[in-house]
Amino acid sequence: MDAEEARRELTEERRRLTELGEWSQEHRPAPSVQQEGAMGQHSADYGSEVEESMERQGLTDEARRQVAEIDDALTRLDHGTWGRCVVCGRDIDDDRLDARPQADRCREHQEELERSSR
Numbered sequence: 497m498d499a500e501e502a503r504r505e506l507t508e509e510r511r512r513l514t515e516l517g518e519w520s521q522e523h524r525p526a527p528s529v530q531q532e533g534a535m536g537q538h539s540a541d542y543g544s545e546v547e548e549s550m551e552r553q554g555l556t557d558e559a560r561r562q563v564a565e566i567d568d569a570l571t572r573l574d575h576g577t578w579g580r581c582v583v584c585g586r587d588i589d590d591d592r593l594d595a596r597p598q599a600d601r602c603r604e605h606q607e608e609l610e611r612s613s614r
């Protein structure tokens with residue numbers, strides 16, 4: 497994968513993720529005052545609404561993390577350091593970049609990171 501292809505894929509992925517974020521904001525239960533007549537039936541739904549909004553919050557956090565990774569990769573593309581390990585500076589394997597253009601570590605240092613965060 498070359499830098500141009502990576503930029504296209506990352507930009508596309510970012511757009512997809514941020515659209516997802518807007519969706520969850522639009523559909524969040526409105527905090528506005530309810531009509532008095534509707535109060536009763538709304539409090540009955542309260543439990544499931546809270547659960548649903550927590551699920552959406554989780555999705556949004558994950559999406560936000562992914563967007564941050566993509567922004568990092570786009571910054572490295574701008575600086576010409578994309579495709580290199582941020583720890584040792586060696587080229588990252590092509591098959592890793594094909595699967596994940598936002599990869600910022602070689603196999604060795606990615607494994608080290610995953611070991612230390614466990």
Ligand SMILES: [Zn+2]
Nearest residue numbers: 581584602605
């Ligand atoms: Zn490395």
